[in-house]
Amino acid sequence: MLKKKTAVLFVETDGTSTRRMQVPTLIVTHWKKIVGSFIALIAMTVFCVAYVVKQQTTEEYTAAYNKKINILNEQKRQLEEEGANSQLTTEEMKKSFNSIDSTLARINKKMRTRGLKEIKMKNMGGPVESGEDDLVELSIFYKKQLRNLEAKLDGMPLGVPHPGRITSPFGYRRNPFTNRGREMHAGVDLKGRVGDPVRATAKGRVTFAGYKGDYGYVVMVKHNNGYETRYAHLTRTRVKRGEAIEAGEIVGLLGSTGRSTGPHLHYEVVQNDKKLNPAKFFTF
Incomplete structure (x- = not known):
């Protein structure tokens, strides 16, 4: 079909000069469809380019958004861990003071078996700071003192072997x-x-x-x-x-x-x- 040629004459605007060109007859016959297809192809190309640009832009925004979300999630996780650690510290402090009470109870039992007065811990020591670190240190101090006291009581002959005068x-x-x-x-x-x-x-x-x-x-x-x-x-x-x-x-x-x-x-x-x-x- 492309072998058939049609002569196309190009005339200048002043009509003085002409130029002849042979083109396939198919193009001359279906030039409207060809032009329409070309325009459609250009439009499709423009659409594809715009879509690709939009996708890339969207991915960049999505990546940036996800990055911010990840940062916020990490901050949230750290806050939760700090809260858990704070709660754990409080629980450890409670256990520590319970341990002190238990040790004091054992010591007082030993004091009673020797006919001695019990040890009272009320108002013992200096002022207590409100910070958790200070309370933990105070707990460690008292536990150490009580352990030492208990060890001394175990090996020291304190009290009376008989209540007689x-x-x-x-x-x-x-x-x-x-x-x-x-x-x-x-x-x-x-x-x-x-x-x-x-x-x-x-x-x-x-x-x-x-x-x-x-x-x-x-x-x-x-x-x-x-x-x-x-x-x-x-x-x-x-x-x-x-x-x-x-x-x-x-x-x-x-x-x-x-x-x-x-x-x-x-x-x-x-x-x-x-x-x-x-x-x-x-x-x-």
């Missing part, structure tokens, strides 16, 4: 048998009735339990920091050598065995082989 204190006294001369009394005598329970004043390990000369039936207990306690003139012992005992545990029954003028407990406190006045350990 002192009939013969520590130090030099008149000989109770001859009522003449002076002798060193290396402990304290606590009046009581035969069979009354005698309790250990500290946690430790029994080194001797049995009959021993002037002591009569006696229980000797080793404690921390070089301390030793002795419970003499018992009517019988309730523990054995090598046995680990707790403060307040019954070690024997009060009696009048050995060098004794009547029912009572002879109680001694020794540290590093030096005999101390037990009355100094009766109060905390």
Whole structure:
């Protein structure tokens, strides 16, 4: 169809000059459709270019928008974590103070078994700051102090082994048998009735339990920091050598065995082989 040619004559506006050109007859016959198709093609091209530009612009705006959303989400997450950490800190503080209460309860129980007054923590220490960091530090401080106090209480012979009154204190006294001369009394005598329970004043390990000369039936207990306690003139012992005992545990029954003028407990406190006045350990 393109082989058929049609002559097209071009005439100048003044009609003086002409130019002839041969074009395919198909173009001459369907020039309107061809022009329309060309215009449609241009319009389609313009539309496509505009669509592509719009898509790119939209993607850029979308990316920028998503970036801002991500930043906001990250800030929200950090705020939530800070809130969770703050809540966790509060919970840890509550647990910490509960731990203090529990430790204090254990210590007071040990104080009661020794016949001592309980420890009161009310209004203890200086002013308390309101910040959480200060409260946490305060909690750590008190927990450490209470742990140290509990450890000392465990190994120190505090309190009384029997609630009877002192009939013969520590130090030099008149000989109770001859009522003449002076002798060193290396402990304290606590009046009581035969069979009354005698309790250990500290946690430790029994080194001797049995009959021993002037002591009569006696229980000797080793404690921390070089301390030793002795419970003499018992009517019988309730523990054995090598046995680990707790403060307040019954070690024997009060009696009048050995060098004794009547029912009572002879109680001694020794540290590093030096005999101390037990009355100094009766109060905390």
